[in-house]
Amino acid sequence: MKHTVVVAESQTLFRDMITNFVEDMDEFRVIGKLTNGQEVIDFIQEKEIRPYLILLDIHMPVMNGLECAKKIKQLYPDIKVVLLSVFDDEESIETILSVSAEGYILKSSGLDEFKEILRFIVDGKFVAPQSLVKYFSHRLEALQKIERESSFHYIKETFNQHQDLNNRELQIIQLIKKGWTNRMIADQLGISEGTVKNYLSIIYKKLGIKSRVELLQLLTELIG
Known part of the structure; x- marks a missing residue:
């Protein structure tokens, strides 16, 4: 049995091209070709059809792909949603992740890559461009560094x-x-604010400094 797919893309050329890509795969059958997010919501509600997968262009009139994805996930959390975009900048990436989509495909992707991504999504994997993975890898490294350098053990050392x-x-x-x-x-x-101030005064004296600002400067010099 083939997985049912709805394609939502405002530009006719891209919509037809994506539809052909999907229908060329044995696993899928396109049951709807729409032009905006509101049409997708109406299609599901009026026809009482819940497609297995929805491919949503991010930039569409009336209701864009992000708004549509968010609504779909609220109403029909089991439907898989994949967003399509020409952009892979940091702001777009973070916005896309906020709607809990199963995947993110750049329109610049090749045919083989496009098909492979859809198959990965069927297998329950989240798929995104390499640029997104690298971006969040760097973010994770930075957060881990901050967490490590703020640990009690690190401060003690x-x-x-x-x-x-x-x-x-x-x-x-x-x-x-x-x-x-x-x-x-x-x-x-679990102590008073006055006790904290007393501790800080003792800390300043032991470190040979006079204020919180100097303590932060010292921490910057020692840790970075």
Whole structure:
């Protein structure tokens, strides 16, 4: 049994081309060729047909692909949605991920790549351009670096030459590194805001500095 597909693309040339690509595959059968997102919603509701897969151009009139994808996922979460776009910039990528689509295909993709992506999606995989994968790989590395450098162990190792700093003082330095306010630190540690200020005064004295700004500068110099 073939998987049913709806193609939504505002430009006739691309719509026909994508439809031909899909119908050339044994696994799929196109049951609708539409021009905007609202037509997709109407098609599903009026005909009471739930296609297996919907291919949505992001840039369409009336209702664009992102709005349509979001609505489909709210109403029919089991329908697989793949977004089509000519853009692969960071803003587009993050917006696309926010609608929980199963895939993202660049219109510049070749025929073989296009077919392979659809087959991967049928297998339950999320598929995206290499540029997207690289982008989020770099983002993940940066977040992991921030998390590692804000850990208690890392802070303790960084200040290992200051043997007079106790664990509570190192913990406060750790939270300062994360950008927490005195009130946030107090709530986290179950102490008063005044006690936090007292600890900071002791920390400044032990490190030979005079203020929070100097502490942050010191952290920047030691950690980056």
